Amino acid sequence: MSAxxxxxxxxxxxxxxxxxxxxxSASAAQQAPAVSQVPATSPQxxxxxxxxxxSAATPAERESKSLKSAAAELRELSPWSMFMSADxxxxxxxxxxxxxxxxxxxxxxxxxxxxxxxxxxxxxxxxKISDARSxxxxxxxxxxxxSVLSSLLAAAMREARLxxxxxxxxGIKERAASSFSEIVRAEARRIRLGMGVLAxxxxxxxxVGLFGTVWGxxxxxxxxxxSQTTNLAVVxxxxxxxxxxxxIGLVAAIPAVIIYNHFARVTKGYMELVSRASGAAGRLxxxxxxxxxxxxxxxxxxxxxAE
Numbered sequence: 001m002s003a004x005x006x007x008x009x010x011x012x013x014x015x016x017x018x019x020x021x022x023x024x025s026a027s028a029a030q031q032a033p034a035v036s037q038v039p040a041t042s043p044q045x046x047x048x049x050x051x052x053x054x055s056a057a058t059p060a061e062r063e064s065k066s067l068k069s070a071a072a073e074l075r076e077l078s079p080w081s082m083f084m085s086a087d088x089x090x091x092x093x094x095x096x097x098x099x100x101x102x103x104x105x106x107x108x109x110x111x112x113x114x115x116x117x118x119x120x121x122x123x124x125x126x127x128k129i130s131d132a133r134s135x136x137x138x139x140x141x142x143x144x145x146x147s148v149l150s151s152l153l154a155a156a157m158r159e160a161r162l163x164x165x166x167x168x169x170x171g172i173k174e175r176a177a178s179s180f181s182e183i184v185r186a187e188a189r190r191i192r193l194g195m196g197v198l199a200x201x202x203x204x205x206x207x208v209g210l211f212g213t214v215w216g217x218x219x220x221x222x223x224x225x226x227s228q229t230t231n232l233a234v235v236x237x238x239x240x241x242x243x244x245x246x247x248i249g250l251v252a253a254i255p256a257v258i259i260y261n262h263f264a265r266v267t268k269g270y271m272e273l274v275s276r277a278s279g280a281a282g283r284l285x286x287x288x289x290x291x292x293x294x295x296x297x298x299x300x301x302x303x304x305x306a307e
Contacts (some may be wrong), residue, residue, distance in 0.1 A: 018255075038269045087219050087242040093245050094214030100201045101252040107194045108259045118191065122273040125149040126280060134291070135160070145228050148187050148274055152281035160288060169289045176285050180278045187274055188267075195263055195272040202256035209249020216242025 083094060125147050132138035139153045159176045187251065220238030 043095060056289045082237070082241045082244050085237070086244070087216060090216045090219075090241060093208060093215075094248050097209060097212075097245070097248040097252045100205055101248075101255070104198060104252065104256045104259060107198060108255075111263055113193055115191065115263070115270060119270055119273060121147045122149060122270070122277055124278060126273070129153075129280060129284070132284065134288050135281075138280075138284055148183065149277040150283065151183050151290055152180055152278055153284070155183060156265055156281045156285040169286075172289060173282070173286065177282065178305040180281065184271075184274055186270055186280055191267055191270060195260060195267070198256045198260040198263070202253050202260055205249045205253035205256065206246075207249075209252075212245025212249070213242045216245060241260055 086094070125142055126149065128141045129138040129149070132141055135153055135157050139150070139157065142150050142153070156176050156179075159172060160266045161180060163175070180305065217239060220242060223238055
């Protein structure tokens with residue numbers, strides 16, 4: 001019995017050893033086609049990462065984009081573009097200041113021509129009556145040319161005619177001097193016409209420009225609060241538009257002040273010429289009065305000698 005048991009154990013062990021090498025070969029046969037099929041398939045390219053959307057962008061990326069756009073706008077800044085992109089109130093201030101500057105230069109050209117013509121007329125008139133001996137002779141020398149000296153001579157002759165028969169020469173001269181003063185004051189008002197506008201423009205233009213600047217900077221700060229950034233490249237266009245108003249205000253004010261001071265000097269010189277003309281008319285009137293008294297005294301003496 002023991003011998004039969006040992007023979008059966010040996011047979012089963014030899015059968016197991018015969019079957020063990022076949023199992024790996026079968027598994028290798030199953031894996032070989034799988035390995036051989038892997039190189040046959042071409043590798044697929046990796047999918048590109050999706051671009052981040054604006055909502056998913058980080059604050060740094062958003063700020064960089066805003067800086068790039070602001071830099072692009074800064075490259076295109078010019079006075080005209082700043083004016084076009086300014087606020088309505090700032091635009092109104094700029095237009096008003098530009099109009100004031102135009103008025104300043106218009107008054108400058110007009111007053112230069114007017115003062116030059118008036119000075120030339122008075123000088124020529126004074127030269128013509130320098131050798132005149134009476135009011136009538138001086139008026140004949142001037143002719144019908146309208147000038148302030150012609151008005152002074154006409155006033156002197158009118159007063160002499162109205163005061164005929166009055167023996168008081170002092171009263172005649174006083175009334176004539178009063179008429180001369182009225183003519184001189186009227187001429188001063190006429191020649192200073194427009195200088196008040198220059199003074200107003202020179203005094204108020206800087207403050208008007210400053211108002212436009214304050215308004216523009218206020219709008220810039222409002223834009224800063226909305227954009228939630230304090231970078232200079234973002235807020236620079238609005239501040240530049242605001243400062244443009246102050247620049248235009250200075251452009252309007254500085255020439256106005258210079259032109260006003262120039263005309264004040266020129267007008268003073270012209271009024272000195274008018275005073276000279278008034279004195280010349282007064283001297284001619286005094287000569288006529290003295291000549292009248294001499295002739296009247298000579299006639300009375302002749303009548304007394306004849307009697």
